[in-house]
Amino acid sequence: QVQLVESGGDVVQPGRSLRLSCAASGFNFNNYGMHWVRQAPGKGLEWVAFISYNGINKFYADSVKGRFTISRDNSKNTLYLQMNSLRPEDTAGYYCAKVATPYSNYVGFDYWGQGTLVTVSS
Amino acid sequence: DIQMTQSPSSLSASVGDRVTITCRASQGISNYLAWFQQKPGKAPKSLIYAASSLQSGVPSKFSGSGSGTDFTLTISSLQPEDFATYYCQQYISYPITFGQGTRLEIK
Numbered sequence: 001q002v003q004l005v006e007s008g009g010d011v012v013q014p015g016r017s018l019r020l021s022c023a024a025s026g027f028n029f030n031n032y033g034m035h036w037v038r039q040a041p042g043k044g045l046e047w048v049a050f051i052s053y054n055g056i057n058k059f060y061a062d063s064v065k066g067r068f069t070i071s072r073d074n075s076k077n078t079l080y081l082q083m084n085s086l087r088p089e090d091t092a093g094y095y096c097a098k099v100a101t102p103y104s105n106y107v108g109f110d111y112w113g114q115g116t117l118v119t120v121s122s
Numbered sequence: 123d124i125q126m127t128q129s130p131s132s133l134s135a136s137v138g139d140r141v142t143i144t145c146r147a148s149q150g151i152s153n154y155l156a157w158f159q160q161k162p163g164k165a166p167k168s169l170i171y172a173a174s175s176l177q178s179g180v181p182s183k184f185s186g187s188g189s190g191t192d193f194t195l196t197i198s199s200l201q202p203e204d205f206a207t208y209y210c211q212q213y214i215s216y217p218i219t220f221g222q223g224t225r226l227e228i229k
Contacts, residue, residue, distance in 0.1 A: 108213055
């Protein structure tokens with residue numbers, strides 16, 4: 001069965017960096033685009049970034065553009081989110097999510113990970 | 123950016139009731155609309171994609187409809203496990219955007 005397991009969340013000071021990982025299993029990771037979505041405590045869902053199945057196409061929310069970088073290692077079935085210049089407003093649970101259709105950039109999600117918590121505080 | 127507006131923001135209902143949640147897009151999105159359910163402390167769960175198609179394993183008590191700018195999620199015969207927060211999402215263009223959520227509470 002499909003499993004997405006995020007890791008790397010931590011408490012960090014403003015301005016520091018952090019890298020999140022999402023380990024995928026149960027499907028052919030090479031064929032599917034992947035997203036990061038976050039949720040601040042007590043708030044709604046905010047889309048963060050997308051990467052296509054082959055890593056060529058990447059899209060970012062304006063709130064993270066220039067600070068966060070999405071990447072993937074298809075040989076390791078792992079998705080990453082490199083977060084630099086972290087701000088208190090980046091404090092959130094971060095979820096990875098798989099798209100439902102292979103090779104496509106404009107399709108819905110089907111599976112989500114359980115999330116990893118990032119807290120940015122001095 | 124496409125804005126997604128859900129109504130109501132919260133809703134009280136009883137077990138056995140049928141409820142409808144509405145989602146409106148700020149511009150036409152064809153049927154590039156999804157619905158998610160989230161329970162406290164848990165990850166979101168995908169319910170519906172392409173406005174009206176059920177994700178695998180989702181019971182038929184959930185149904186979606188609409189196209190263009192106006193969409194609905196209907197849940198029939200509410201059970202205790204259905205009380206959660208529901209989000210709509212458009213994925214026709216980036217940035218992908220979510221509605222603010224509708225909290226469904228037990229009356």
